[in-house]
Amino acid sequence: MFDTRLTSSYKTLLTVLLSSSLLISTNSFSDEQNSTLPNTLAFTEWTVPWENSRPRDPYVVENGAVWFVGQVDHYVARLNPETGEMKKFDIPGTGPHTVVVSEDGTPWYAGNKDKHIGKMNPDTGKVTRFDMPEAINDPHTMDWTADGNLWFTAQWSNTIAKLNTTTGEVNKISLPDKNMRPYGLVVDGNDRPWVALMGSNAIATIDPDTMQLEIIQTPTQDSLIRRLDITSDGRIWWGDNAMGHIGVYDPKTKTMREWETPGGEAAGIYALAVDNKDRVWYVETGIQPNRFIGFDTKTERFISKDDVPSGGITIRHMVFDDSSNAIWFATDANTVGKAVVPD
Numbered sequence: 001m002f003d004t005r006l007t008s009s010y011k012t013l014l015t016v017l018l019s020s021s022l023l024i025s026t027n028s029f030s031d032e033q034n035s036t037l038p039n040t041l042a043f044t045e046w047t048v049p050w051e052n053s054r055p056r057d058p059y060v061v062e063n064g065a066v067w068f069v070g071q072v073d074h075y076v077a078r079l080n081p082e083t084g085e086m087k088k089f090d091i092p093g094t095g096p097h098t099v100v101v102s103e104d105g106t107p108w109y110a111g112n113k114d115k116h117i118g119k120m121n122p123d124t125g126k127v128t129r130f131d132m133p134e135a136i137n138d139p140h141t142m143d144w145t146a147d148g149n150l151w152f153t154a155q156w157s158n159t160i161a162k163l164n165t166t167t168g169e170v171n172k173i174s175l176p177d178k179n180m181r182p183y184g185l186v187v188d189g190n191d192r193p194w195v196a197l198m199g200s201n202a203i204a205t206i207d208p209d210t211m212q213l214e215i216i217q218t219p220t221q222d223s224l225i226r227r228l229d230i231t232s233d234g235r236i237w238w239g240d241n242a243m244g245h246i247g248v249y250d251p252k253t254k255t256m257r258e259w260e261t262p263g264g265e266a267a268g269i270y271a272l273a274v275d276n277k278d279r280v281w282y283v284e285t286g287i288q289p290n291r292f293i294g295f296d297t298k299t300e301r302f303i304s305k306d307d308v309p310s311g312g313i314t315i316r317h318m319v320f321d322d323s324s325n326a327i328w329f330a331t332d333a334n335t336v337g338k339a340v341v342p343d
Contacts (some may be wrong), residue, residue, distance in 0.1 A: 037262065037305035041292055041327075045310050045337035046084055048330075050075070055330040057098040059107075060321040067107050068330050069096035076109050076120055079336055081324075089125035091118065098317065100142050100150070108165070110139035110152060117142070117150065117163055130168050136161060141317075143187040145208075151193040153182040160185070160195055160206060160213075173206060173213050180204075180215075184227040184238075184317075194236050196225040203228065203238065203249065218247055219258055227272040227317060229280070231297055239269030239282045246272075246282065246295060259295070262305060263287050271318040273327050275341050279303070281327050283315040290315050290331070292339060304342075310335045 048055045053073030058066050066079040074094050078087045095113030102108065107120045111129075117139050119128040132139065136159055142152040150163040160182050161172035175182060181199035188194060195204045197215070201223040204215050218225065224242035231237060236249045240258075244265040247258040261267045261284065268286025275281060280295040281304075290312030294304030308315070313332035320327050326338040 037293075037302060039306045040294065040304040040342045041306040042340040043306070043309050043337060044081075044340075045308075045331075045335040046079060046081070046086070048077075048334045048336060049086060050088065051334060053334065054332060055334060055336055057317045058328040058330050058336055059099055059101050059319060060324070060328055061101050061105060062323075063105075064323070066328060066336060067099050067101055068336055069099045069109055071095055071097060071112070076107055076125075078122070081338070089120060091120075091127060094118070097138075097140050098142055100144060102144070102148060102165075108142065108150065110142055112138050112140060115139075117152070119165070130163060130165075130170075133170055133172070135159065135174070136170065136172060141183065141185045143185055143193070145187060145191045147191075151185060151187055153185045153195055155181045155183055155198065158182065160193065160204065162193075171211075173211065175204070175213075176215075183225070186229055188230050188234065194228060194230065196228050196238060198224060198226055201225075203236065205251075216249060218249075219256055220245060220247075223247075226270055227282075229272055229274040231274050231278040231280075233278070235297070237272065237274065237280050237297070239272045241269050244269065246280065248297070259300070259302075262293055262302060263291065271315045271329060273318045273320045275320045275327070276322050276325075277341075279341070281318075281320075281339075281341065283308075283312070283318070283329070285312070285314045288313070292327075294341075306339070308337070310337070 053070035058068040076089045094111040096109045097112035099109040109118045115132045117130045136154045136157045140153040140155045142150045158175045179199040180197045182195045183198035184196040191208045201218045223240040225238045228238040244261050244267045245258040263284040266286045267284040270285040272282035278297050284291045290308045292306045296303050310333040315329050318329035326340045330336045
């Protein structure tokens with residue numbers, strides 16, 4: 001058991017910068033373009049044997065195993081894609097929201113309903129708890145720093161924080177508006193977290209050296225951003241769940257652009273990931289069956305439109321794995337799946 005505490009350096013450096021970004025107008029998408037988009041993905045899905053468990057947030061490790069969590073049924077699980085075998089580790093009452101795996105093969109999960117981050121022995125399922133300080137109730141989405149620590153969000157606690165995975169120390173920054181609701185998070189090559197602020201039309205980032213918080217407003221007033229990812233040039237890409245746009249922010253030029261998605265305002269964009277060719281793939285979950293859309297960030301054109309075989313219902317988060325050349329996802333239809341992308 002680890003006691004977590006807040007350090008004074010994080011509590012004092014809470015300067016907030018509201019950035020104004022140059023907006024280049026939103027690009028619209030025509031019905032003719034929509035009708036001609038090809039199917040390019042090759043899907044495989046595995047049915048999870050624990051019914052209605054809301055499998056989510058898969059994470060692929062070097063040996064090809066895929067870890068995921070069951071948010072409703074309170075478990076961490078491992079899939080062997082070669083055999084289809086799944087191994088379940090129960091963690092009662094935790095409501096796990098995501099799992100990430102360290103370089104030594106250890107899964108770490110966010111105990112969203114039980115105020116902790118858990119480190120799990122991958123063989124026995126034994127958990128070492130890292131309990132959250134009083135101000136953090138709901139660890140949500142996590143990503144690794146280069147030195148093996150974890151940046152994470154806590155949506156309803158309105159907090160972005162960093163866990164020292166050795167000492168258990170938690171350093172946090174509370175957002176200035178209680179309704180900002182930090183949600184998706186990804187860490188760039190400089191250990192800087194980028195965060196989707198689901199309750200406002202903004203994304204956020206923190207300087208890992210000074211701990212200065214920067215809030216960057218997006219162009220569309222009523223946008224709702226859940227997930228985001230980064231291309232190799234350092235640009236930040238997101239999907240707008242409410243208004244049917246994908247967008248990009250360039251930290252170097254401080255500029256933004258948006259494109260209307262094929263599904264329009266009703267698309268309900270949720271999961272999003274960037275592949276090894278800097279193509280953005282995301283899922284329109286407001287459409288049934290759920291639909292993968294591909295966008296080439298170099299040509300700035302939509303390139304693919306593929307229905308999920310199981311229907312998906314809702315796909316909440318996904319990752320690209322280079323070794324399988326695939327986007328890995330999990331669905332509310334109780335499946336874990338991969339979508340092999342074109343070469």
